[in-house]
Amino acid sequence: MDAALIASECVDTRVRGEKAGIMCKLDLEKAYDHVNWGFLLNILRQMGFGDKWLKWIGFCIKTVRFSIHPVGFFPSEKGLRQGDPLSPFLFILVMEGLNSMLRIATQNRWIRGFEVSSRAGVSMEICQLLYVDDTVIFCEAKEDQIRYIRVILVILEAVSSLRVNWRKSSLFPIKEVAQMQRLANILGCKIEQFPTTYLGMPLGSNHKELLIWDGIIQRSEKKLAIWKTQYLSLGGRQTLINAVLDSLPTYVMSLFPLPAKVLEKLDKLRRDFLWFGNKERKGYYLVNWETVQLPKLSGGLGVRNLRIHNECLLMKWLWRYVEEEHALWREVIHHKYGQDSQWCTNEVTIPYGVSTWKTIRSFWTKLAGNIKLRIGNGAKILFWKDVWLRVGKMVEIYLSGDISMNRVAQLLHVINEFNGFAARPDTISWVYSEDGRFTVNKLYKKEMVTQQGLRLARWKYIWTSQAPTKIKCFVWLVAKRACLTQEVLQRKGVQLVPRLTGNSWTMPEHTVDLLSYWIRRGDSKSQKKWWRIIPTCIRNDDYCSFLILHINDTYISTIFVKVPQTKELSEMVMKLPPANGIPQHFGSLLKECNPATLLSSG
Known part of the structure; x- marks a missing residue:
């Protein structure tokens, strides 16, 4: 490399x-x-x-x-x-x-x-x-x-x-x-x-040339051609995408930025294989692709976001530039572009060419916001320009002409906190790691949280269960309300009137209808294992909707929350009228609402 x-x-x-x-x-x-x-x-x-x-x-x-x-x-x-x-x-x-x-x-x-x-x-x-x-x-x-x-x-x-x-x-x-x-x-x-x-x-090629990525696309298509001859479940396809297709472009992405057209092509290959498999006729994308790329514990399938991963791989060069002071590649970069400080090169102003360092250098601002300077002997740190104080750069704070008493008090407080110099050299540390070491995986997780936001759902109860992967993926679809019921198809613009044809029983109207079979046979030994996997709040959603606040992701966040074991709640559920053919003895199922019980067998 x-x-x-x-x-x-x-x-x-x-x-x-x-x-x-x-x-x-x-x-x-x-x-x-x-x-x-x-x-x-x-x-x-x-x-x-x-x-x-x-x-x-x-x-x-x-x-x-x-x-x-x-x-x-x-x-x-x-x-x-x-x-x-x-x-x-x-x-x-x-x-x-x-x-x-x-x-x-x-x-x-x-x-x-x-x-x-x-x-x-x-x-x-x-x-x-x-x-x-x-x-x-x-x-x-x-x-x-x-x-x-x-x-x-x-x-x-x-x-x-x-x-x-x-x-x-x-x-x-x-x-x-x-x-x-x-x-x-x-x-x-x-x-x-x-x-x-x-x-x-x-x-020798321009870093934005699409020709660079032809080999990656061809290898991906070759893999898909083999897999499409097999009948794979959603869980099997998701496993192959995570293990193989996500890794194919990693080596080239470690040095070259991923063009938008190539990213679109690779995403389309992965997306079509995930949802359609070996089907020649296309269907529906059941879940938004941005959601699919979320980590599993945040409500996604963990399919890698190639754009963010590419940025993380390129930013690793900037970290290595600081760490590997005597490496040959660092000396080449230093002699070619000069050095703005001890931590990075000058900003590259020449036009794009065969080199990729201009793109790599452009991520320094983002990386610098996530590192902390550790003062040693002070030889590398610039007093005015480097962020060696937690309040920011000295040049931006104390040379702005604002000589208020608050600024003076702040400066005195900083001076009192400074412990002086040490015999060791100045170093940097990664703020999102306990040991201060930078890794691409940690940066990727941090970027996913920053760009997608935290999710409150406790998805770990699905992915840590002992159920087969295809069952976990089905439960994930159910939790996302993405199964092709009449309700979902109507949201996608498909108008169905099954009652006029007498086939209303072939197309469930809501997600809960899909689970009514398990509800009727919940006491059967052959169905008990699968019944316990189904999230509690999905099963009793029609009966206990008054317990759920449908605000943003609150519904998803309460899927695996334990339902209170109270006498009043049991009596309220027992008094509810039946719906969609579900028997009224549904209140007895509240005994199984503990997540630990749901996952005890699988």
């Missing part, structure tokens, strides 16, 4: 500049299988690892045996086992040999990488990005630099047995490059144009 951001910033800098450049994207042929053991152990020795450690590593890689059925087991002479947790770390150390050779070439000015600089004139040079076997080299569009790259890669092959697959490697020109074909022939690779991909991330 960090390397993808660095590559994007380097390409963006060269695109905005005047000089042409070349990006060389290398493909190592069967990288893990060709590693020379002697070269690996020599790298470890040069890095200061002791003899005992070298013996351990040598034993791990040299005792490998492979089996082919007709031949039996046979030993290996080189390579690292793919799938071994140790292999990626060892391969990174092997690639340190290439990294060292390129660094020496850069220091001697044999190869000139891409410079990343700000208006203040501070710059740094990036020549190579290596992440396991994904290698990218930046250089100027000059023949001598391409030849140096060729020599370095030939030396690497000789000492480590790592061979570059030139047929799969590519050169990407930036701006107009003369004799591009001649440069490609030196390496023996092909010429390609931006945009491309690096580490699974788009590279």
